[in-house]
Amino acid sequence: MTTETARDAEPARLGRKRDHSRDQDILDAALDVLAEVGYNTMTVDMVATRAKAGKATLYRRWSSKAELVVDAIACMKRPLPQERDGTYVPPDTGTLRGDLVAMVKPKAVTDSNRHLKIMIGVASMMSQEPQLFEALTAIMVKPRVESYRVVMQRAIDRCEIRPDIDVELLSSLGPAMAMYRAMYEQQAPSRESIIHLIDTVILPAVGLSAPLENADE
Amino acid sequence: MTTETARDAEPARLGRKRDHSRDQDILDAALDVLAEVGYNTMTVDMVATRAKAGKATLYRRWSSKAELVVDAIACMKRPLPQERDGTYVPPDTGTLRGDLVAMVKPKAVTDSNRHLKIMIGVASMMSQEPQLFEALTAIMVKPRVESYRVVMQRAIDRCEIRPDIDVELLSSLGPAMAMYRAMYEQQAPSRESIIHLIDTVILPAVGLSAPLENADE
DNA sequence: TGGTTTCGGAACTGTCGAGTCTCGTATATG
DNA sequence: CATATACGAGACTCGACAGTTCCGAAACCA
Numbered sequence: 001m002t003t004e005t006a007r008d009a010e011p012a013r014l015g016r017k018r019d020h021s022r023d024q025d026i027l028d029a030a031l032d033v034l035a036e037v038g039y040n041t042m043t044v045d046m047v048a049t050r051a052k053a054g055k056a057t058l059y060r061r062w063s064s065k066a067e068l069v070v071d072a073i074a075c076m077k078r079p080l081p082q083e084r085d086g087t088y089v090p091p092d093t094g095t096l097r098g099d100l101v102a103m104v105k106p107k108a109v110t111d112s113n114r115h116l117k118i119m120i121g122v123a124s125m126m127s128q129e130p131q132l133f134e135a136l137t138a139i140m141v142k143p144r145v146e147s148y149r150v151v152m153q154r155a156i157d158r159c160e161i162r163p164d165i166d167v168e169l170l171s172s173l174g175p176a177m178a179m180y181r182a183m184y185e186q187q188a189p190s191r192e193s194i195i196h197l198i199d200t201v202i203l204p205a206v207g208l209s210a211p212l213e214n215a216d217e
Numbered sequence: 218m219t220t221e222t223a224r225d226a227e228p229a230r231l232g233r234k235r236d237h238s239r240d241q242d243i244l245d246a247a248l249d250v251l252a253e254v255g256y257n258t259m260t261v262d263m264v265a266t267r268a269k270a271g272k273a274t275l276y277r278r279w280s281s282k283a284e285l286v287v288d289a290i291a292c293m294k295r296p297l298p299q300e301r302d303g304t305y306v307p308p309d310t311g312t313l314r315g316d317l318v319a320m321v322k323p324k325a326v327t328d329s330n331r332h333l334k335i336m337i338g339v340a341s342m343m344s345q346e347p348q349l350f351e352a353l354t355a356i357m358v359k360p361r362v363e364s365y366r367v368v369m370q371r372a373i374d375r376c377e378i379r380p381d382i383d384v385e386l387l388s389s390l391g392p393a394m395a396m397y398r399a400m401y402e403q404q405a406p407s408r409e410s411i412i413h414l415i416d417t418v419i420l421p422a423v424g425l426s427a428p429l430e431n432a433d434e
Numbered sequence: 435t436g437g438t439t440t441c442g443g444a445a446c447t448g449t450c451g452a453g454t455c456t457c458g459t460a461t462a463t464g
Numbered sequence: 465c466a467t468a469t470a471c472g473a474g475a476c477t478c479g480a481c482a483g484t485t486c487c488g489a490a491a492c493c494a
Contacts, residue, residue, distance in 0.1 A: 022441095037345070038341030038344075038345075039341065040257035041345070043480085044483080045481080048442090048443095052442080053441085053442070054442040054444085055444090055482095055484095056441085056444095056483095056486095057440085057441065057442070059482095059483065059484075060440085060441095063483095064482080064483080065481095065482070065483090119400075120343075121340075122341070123337050123338075123340035123341060124258070124337060124339070124340060126337075126400070126403075127255075127337075127403070128254070128255075133403070137401055141401050165417075166413070169413070169417060170417075170418070172397060173390075173394070176393045176394050176397035177389070177390070177393050179393070179396060179397055180389060180392065180393035180396055183343070184358050186343075196383070196386070200383050200386060200387075200422060201387070201418060201422045204421045204422045205417060205418045205422060207421075239471095260450090261452065261453080262452095265472090265473095269472080270472070271471065271473055271474085272453080272472090272473090272474090273454080273455080273471085273472080273474095274470085274471065274472075276453065277470085281452080281453085282451095282452070
């Protein structure tokens with residue numbers, strides 16, 4: 001699906017030089033299949049067909065299915081608009097709650113849900129393929145946790161919250177709940193549910209309280 | 218591994234009548250393999266070998282690998298000592314914190330970690346096998362969440378906490394963090410980490426505070 | 435335009451594992 | 465002791481999929 005129409009619109013890109021953007025098309029196709037059926041059910045043929053490519057083309061560029069998948073995840077486009085060192089640094093709104101809510105952009109939620117599907121699809125491989133585990137956490141988990149951490153550190157620096165709170169734990173609460181919901185309630189975590197988590201769990205845990213009537217965004 | 222010695226001690230149980238306890242041995246073996254390598258890497262031969270059984274014996278009792286696994290999870294022994302309607306009802310210690318900490322028995326933690334490994338091993342199959350999903354949530358997730366819910370409802374009834382807290386959300390925090398840690402930090406959640414979650418997140422969220430010096434158990 | 439290169443497609447090979455079948459054996463029953 | 469039955473072990477079939485090879489087409493370049 002992804003960039004289907006956009007790709008069809010281009011003049012068929014063949015000929016002499018290896019087309020670098022073609023790599024990305026194939027990796028995107030791999031991610032799509034991965035999110036839909038998981039690593040084991042996914043076949044190289046599926047990816048080739050979806051990318052309108054020959055299987056041989058894939059093996060010309062990646063030596064195995066595992067390498068293709070690791071590369072697809074490692075080269076994943078970062079969904080978040082502003083970033084530094086790979087982690088999204090949310091704008092400073094002046095308050096912790098403002099910063100936290102600002103992190104929950106609709107686009108970020110959509111991309112997060114795709115990430116969750118992919119992670120669930122490769123979950124059972126992670127313990128057996130360290131490279132896969134590394135790529136996955138580096139791309140999909142650490143940046144998100146880091147965003148929370150940055151925002152909380154900011155709150156500590158401006159003396160909004162106590163300096164001895166467990167930033168580590170609280171930063172992982174959001175990602176943990178997102179994963180839990182995706183797995184067991186088989187529903188995409190919504191923007192609302194995350195804001196609700198912020199107001200009823202995270203803020204109380206740092207000694208703040210949610211606004212009575214939350215105007216949200 | 219499991220009951221290796223105990224099984225060897227028995228006189229080899231063969232002959233006329235189908236041995237019902239043999240079923241459980243095989244299902245246990247299936248769970249062990251599942252926890253170690255995941256659904257897709259697991260082969261029927263592995264299970265047969267581990268249970269010291271012939272592959273034909275497995276197929277005499279279950280019609281397919283998928284059915285074997287679903288049955289193994291559905292028939293899983295409940296690890297928790299006292300239960301009612303499948304959910305463990307923790308003893309009433311008089312306080313919410315006391316009840317919550319009482320839930321975190323070392324044995325419960327050990328079993329929980331095995332459950333987590335199994336769940337991760339079959340994660341990618343859940344969306345494709347509704348029966349598997351049902352069995353898994355019914356056996357491994359719902360009872361745990363329900364334990365939290367019971368304890369919190371008790372705290373509401375004794376007017377220890379406000380009645381309008383989001384029991385649903387708070388009951389799933391523990392399981393969610395356990396899954397998160399098992400997946401991304403590849404370390405078994407410890408009893409200490411769960412108690413820390415209770416003290417720094419759950420209790421503040423319901424308007425209580427942790428004891429200054431926690432004597433824990 | 436002709437030569438070069440990469441392409442998509444398709445046919446091919448090799449492996450692996452699910453599921454079946456056979457057989458010698460051990461056990462209970464009578 | 466004789467018979468019936470379930471067993472473990474292992475040989476077997478068969479389909480699916482990873483990875484390879486081949487070829488005609490298409491695009492770029494000189």
